[in-house]
Amino acid sequence: xxxxxxxxxxxxxxxxxxxxxxxxxxxxxxxxxxxxxxxxxxxxxxxxxxxxxxxxxxxxxxxxxxxxxxxxxxxxxxxxxxxxxxxxxxxxxxxxxxxxxxxxxxxxxxxxxxxxxxxxxxxxxxxxxxxxxxxxxxxxxxxxxxxxxxxxxxxxxxxxxxxxxxxxxxxxxxxxxxxxxxxxxxxxxxxxxxxxxxxxxxxxxxxxxxxxxxxxxxxxxxxxxxxxxxxxxxxxxxxxxxxxxxxxxxxxxxxxxxxxxx
Numbered sequence: 001x002x003x004x005x006x007x008x009x010x011x012x013x014x015x016x017x018x019x020x021x022x023x024x025x026x027x028x029x030x031x032x033x034x035x036x037x038x039x040x041x042x043x044x045x046x047x048x049x050x051x052x053x054x055x056x057x058x059x060x061x062x063x064x065x066x067x068x069x070x071x072x073x074x075x076x077x078x079x080x081x082x083x084x085x086x087x088x089x090x091x092x093x094x095x096x097x098x099x100x101x102x103x104x105x106x107x108x109x110x111x112x113x114x115x116x117x118x119x120x121x122x123x124x125x126x127x128x129x130x131x132x133x134x135x136x137x138x139x140x141x142x143x144x145x146x147x148x149x150x151x152x153x154x155x156x157x158x159x160x161x162x163x164x165x166x167x168x169x170x171x172x173x174x175x176x177x178x179x180x181x182x183x184x185x186x187x188x189x190x191x192x193x194x195x196x197x198x199x200x201x202x203x204x205x206x207x208x209x210x211x212x213x214x215x216x217x218x219x220x221x222x223x224x225x226x227x228x229x230x231x232x233x234x235x236x237x238x239x240x241x242x243x244x245x246x247x248x249x250x251x252x253x254x255x256x257x258x259x260x261x262x
Contacts, residue, residue: 060254068121094120171193
């Protein structure tokens with residue numbers, strides 16, 4: 001599934017992806033919630049929506065799929081095409097996880113911080129020494145810290161929350177051999193960091209009466225600017241060469257809410 005999304009997704013389709021994803025989830029959850037509101041009048045529904053107690057603090061745990069998008073470089077004069085060496089990143093699909101904390105200062109506005117482990121997304125395989133006698137596998141450990149602000153649309157007495165917004169992402173990657181094999185000239189052994197904007201869309205459904213436990217889905221397009229590159233394709237690039245990388249995080253998880261507020 002990640003491979004299909006990787007082939008079809010691009011930066012121009014980010015907004016369409018978010019819109020379709022949100023519509024699909026609404027269609028899935030709407031039948032479960034419809035029965036709860038049949039006995040109420042429209043007036044009572046509106047009043048309940050305005051006065052319903054909500055839990056402003058949230059602890060979220062997610063499982064994420066990393067889906068590569070496009071990549072470009074500032075060294076356009078040296079890069080006749082994206083397939084030329086050191087002209088574009090070549091990421092691979094990966095599976096990771098994340099945890100985040102959000103707080104709804106207002107009923108329709110929340111902010112928070114997320115920490116994500118992106119998995120081995122750098123596209124490194126097995127690297128051979130110059131002699132060809134020794135090989136070693138190279139892994140990438142990517143850590144992303146995100147701060148964001150989101151608008152929140154609560155529906156069905158706070159049982160369904162739809163939120164969307166934007167923020168800043170900081171990505172740190174440690175690229176090292178796995179195992180004990182070491183040899184001189186390990187071109188891939190390095191650390192990189194980058195930053196850029198992130199967009200987020202989430203849908204969370206709370207099946208319990210107190211709305212403390214929720215299950216949900218999220219999608220987050222990310223654009224990271226870095227020098228030197230994160231992937232195997234750019235391992236020999238100029239360390240001052242700037243790359244702009246697009247990728248998508250998509251996944252699901254659970255949300256724990258607490259601190260009742262009106």
